[in-house]
Amino acid sequence: MVTSETALAPLVELRDIGKRFPGVVANHDVNVTIRPGTVHALVGENGAGKSTLMKILYGVQRPDDGTVLVDGTEHAFKSPSDAIAVGIGMVFQHFMLADNLTVLENCVLGAERIHGIAGKARAAFVDLGQRFGFDLDPDALVEDLGVAARQRLEIVKVLYRGAQVIILDEPTAVLVPQEVDQLFTNLRDLRASGHSLLFISHKLDEVLAIADDITVMRRGTTVGEAKPGSVTKRQLAELMVGSELPSPETAESTVQTRMMLSLAGVSLVVGERSVLDGIDLTIHKGEVLGIAGVEGNGQTELVEVIMGMTKPTSGAIVLGDVDVTAMSTRGRREAGIGYIPEDRQRHGLLLDAPLWENRILGHQTQPPNARGPWIDRRGARRDTERIVEQYDVRTPSIDTNARALSGGNQQKLIVGREMSGDPVLLMASHPTRGVDVGAQAAIWDHIRDARKAGLAVLLISADLDELIGLSDTIEVILRGRLVGTFDPTTVTPAELGTAMTGGHD
């Protein structure tokens, strides 16, 4: 139909795309038009169908209805190679890199026909890196790279294949603010050199900062288009969720004088590396202590040490006025530590067990789940019903397997379970990661309510707005050390970001 038009012709057009999975309509009537040389943002909540749409455009999945047009020609991609062949590349949210291969090997994999895998490929790689300002050592092993470098490698990979359209699936989710700025600089350079970028995000500030066009998705379909100049964040958010933007802000301070958790000189040495180095911290009743830091700086180990999953090399941990340093994880939980793990699918849930059995996990010795040495099925089931009701876990029944729930609902179940044990201390690692806006607000509310009732919370999050909004105090962790204390009422994300990376701009 569209044969010979001018430069204004759309580069990529998705028309009336539909995709169904058993029991779910992931996409229906999706229409997106991408102009050449622009950054096109696709926004929407988790589960709005953005990722499915991208996989269709990149040939990972095939649409049930609709057409994909590139440069006016209709294409039916059978695999990513077909999409790559017409100049479409994708940077996945979860990086698609092989850790044990080198940077160069990862880059040329699948694209060996262009320059082979040896000298010529290396020259092309280095040249590409210099042209667009990506600083990467071709011989480094990928497992030695940080998150930002991996992402740069992903982008170089796509460019190496000569992609004109680059899909970026939530590229900023894993970056600190400074790294986001660096990424945006790279993206602007790419746009200036004529590439088109499809930028998927639910962070509206970022979208407004970088996009030329915005398409909003909700419940599997496109519900609106906008230009950054003529739309506010609030309007976009309302389009996205159909309601107001939730905010993590807490009201007045509820910090009491009684000390709930204190760590004195806690260190952990793994092999020859010091993972935690002389951590001193105190959390009072009713206080939320936020820990900010780039992932992999000891947060995980800190939580594991407090939970008793890892034994610290030295130092003492006191809960209330009991020294729990030598206590088992079981003992600590019974002493009142609730735990929202960072990876709910690996540590928080049995995915193939029903919800009521998941309710028992970690509380298997306590009522209402147990009576003496026996499991109290009826009690556990009744209490699961209560959690589902109170925490708005959307599930067909409490006999449904945890796997069938969306991420947000899984997380709400975990939060409900951990709050039900009447904890005195809550360890919350990324409590709202991968959770949509609605569920996020609910989880924030629960944490705020519990704090008011005197709960002490250790909050670890990569979402700086969440940390600033919920915490009473923020500590920054860098290479296993607490390197700075900040007052959330005055600190900015940029200041935190600087402290987290240990640098100054």
Add this chain to the structure above:
Amino acid sequence: MTATMVSVQQRLGARRILGLSPLTWVLVVVGLVLVPLVRVLTSSTPLTATTTFTAAILSTAPIALAALGGVWAERAGVVNIGLEGQMLLGTWGAAYFNWYYGPWVGLLGGVLLGVVGGLLHAIATITFGVDQIVSGVAVNIIAAGAVDFLSKAFFSQITPNGGPRNLSGLYSLPTVNVGGLDTWLSKLNGRHWFLVSDVAGLVGSLISHVSVVSLLVIALAVLSWWLLRRTTFGLRLRSCGENPAAAESLGVNVYRYKYVAVLVSGGFAGLGGAFLTTVASSTFTVGQTQGRGYIGLAAMIFGNWNPFGALGASALFGYADALRLRSASSLHALLLLLAIGLLLLTVWRLLRRQLRSAAVNGVIGVAFLLWFLLTDSIPKDLGGMTPYLVTLLVLSLASQNLRMPAADGKPYRKGSAG
């Protein structure tokens, strides 16, 4: 955990030669000096006699072929416990085709039957996503039954060479002999000069009356290394074992590479079986592999999933096995060799401040030294298993920092990308 691994990789990764760590190279060089030294000290000449090395080559080759097969499959992310069964199939295939069509076709027949075993494993694990261990065990059981049945069905009527469980008098394959040099080298070996005679023994075994198939094994190890490390094909294959989702997202046909890898793996194992029937002997018997497929698997692991490593570890097994066969008395000298080796390893670990493993190595080393000094021979009952014990011990103490392919053993379903 991962953090320490990274630092280890950083320290060692940069200086890897042919994919092997510096420690491995040190061990190879030390071994070259140590063995002659112990030979002189204990005056146990069989340690480095040409005949010992010749026997070692025959013991090594089938294990090395299984190990190389293992490297191929596992580099593509498929654990192939079925090597033993594929090897068994290879013994029968080699015997059948050798008997009717001659030695070369026999060799191919062994490979073919091994490939059939590999195909079975590939269909189950790759297409149907069956657990790889379960499938591998099944392949072994099926292969054992099939070989039993096939030999009954095809070899019973062959008289006088055949029988329901064996077939003898198979054609043999040509050997290579560098004329003149072999007698000269064997004379040199007989002089028992330190190092010179020992090296002469080793070189002599490699050029005098050595089967072309033995040389083929070395060529195949080199070829495997080159294919896996230096070609596009190898990069793609390895990517399937490291991160198949990433490979697929880049347009690599993961299933196809896994199939190729497992078929090649079966072929190598089949060739190993053929070696047993037509090179190491000229007789087929049921159950001829006697667990060599599993030993190959172990050699592959100790060889760190690297063709040369696998070849080296197999050679260690083969050498110890040959000593057992050639001269039970020299097994006692092996104890001294082991003791010195372990004590040297202790020093190496102490220098690198790896105190715990230094202590373990040291204690075991001293124990072996005492064993050597306080006894005159190894009890007969222990003799049979000593080589395996010794090799396992050496390899498990020497090869740490092993790194298997990240996605090894994990079933992969198409469309998992993204």
